[in-house]
Amino acid sequence: MYCYIFVLLCVCVISVIAMPGVYKVDILDNEVHSYNFPFVPRSQWHARGAKQTTPLRTPVPFVVIHHTYIPPACYDKEECCAAMRQMQCMHMDGRGWWDIGYNFAVGSDGAAYEGRGWETLGAHALHFNSVSIGITLIGDWRTEIPPARQLKTAKALIAAGVELGYIKPDYKLVGHRQVRATECPGQALFEEIQTWDHYSPFPNSVADLINVKELPDSVKENLIANTTAVV
Numbered sequence: 001m002y003c004y005i006f007v008l009l010c011v012c013v014i015s016v017i018a019m020p021g022v023y024k025v026d027i028l029d030n031e032v033h034s035y036n037f038p039f040v041p042r043s044q045w046h047a048r049g050a051k052q053t054t055p056l057r058t059p060v061p062f063v064v065i066h067h068t069y070i071p072p073a074c075y076d077k078e079e080c081c082a083a084m085r086q087m088q089c090m091h092m093d094g095r096g097w098w099d100i101g102y103n104f105a106v107g108s109d110g111a112a113y114e115g116r117g118w119e120t121l122g123a124h125a126l127h128f129n130s131v132s133i134g135i136t137l138i139g140d141w142r143t144e145i146p147p148a149r150q151l152k153t154a155k156a157l158i159a160a161g162v163e164l165g166y167i168k169p170d171y172k173l174v175g176h177r178q179v180r181a182t183e184c185p186g187q188a189l190f191e192e193i194q195t196w197d198h199y200s201p202f203p204n205s206v207a208d209l210i211n212v213k214e215l216p217d218s219v220k221e222n223l224i225a226n227t228t229a230v231v
């Protein structure tokens with residue numbers, strides 16, 4: 001009898017341990033993607049916690065490329081982590097946003113830095129955040145292009161996003177200036193990205209947004225109703 005109860009207890013304990021849900025939660029909590037380039041998660045640059053987050057609907061159809069202009073280019077992990085903290089403070093304290101605006105940043109050290117990440121709606125391109133991942137190349141790229149390793153990692157990050165299912169395989173790549181009246185991502189970098197796979201000349205300006213089929217109707221209604229907000 002005791003033996004029977006013991007066996008029954010063992011079976012119960014084993015089945016609780018072996019419940020797939022138990023492991024799944026652990027795996028999700030500790031989910032780590034592996035990348036073939038240096039990747040610096042938020043914890044490593046000592047990010048502040050986001051005030052709030054909104055999920056991003058993925059896979060997204062667009063990637064938007066930015067430059068930071070300020071802060072300037074950074075060439076090692078220490079400098080780039082400081083740049084990330086500076087941007088996060090500018091965006092949260094200066095502009096009142098919930099977090100650093102970009103989904104990711106790439107430094108001239110050749111590392112990618114996690115901003116809001118793959119699964120959170122960004123604040124980097126007005127009217128275009130819900131359909132895109134925003135990647136900034138840290139530095140002022142108006143007259144010179146970023147170092148080769150920075151460009152290489154930006155491209156690898158996009159490829160990883162496709163591989164992981166966060167970016168559509170037939171995504172379109174645009175510069176920030178194509179969706180808002182801004183100099184971003186700088187003339188030199190803008191010319192550079194026009195040579196990249198998936199570069200799309202459409203949309204070409206804010207005026208084209210109304211004809212972007214991927215944009216939700218609510219955004220288009222907002223565009224029409226609030227035209228002063230787009231310049």
Ligand SMILES: [Zn+2]
Nearest residue numbers: 066067176184
């Ligand atoms: Zn920009």
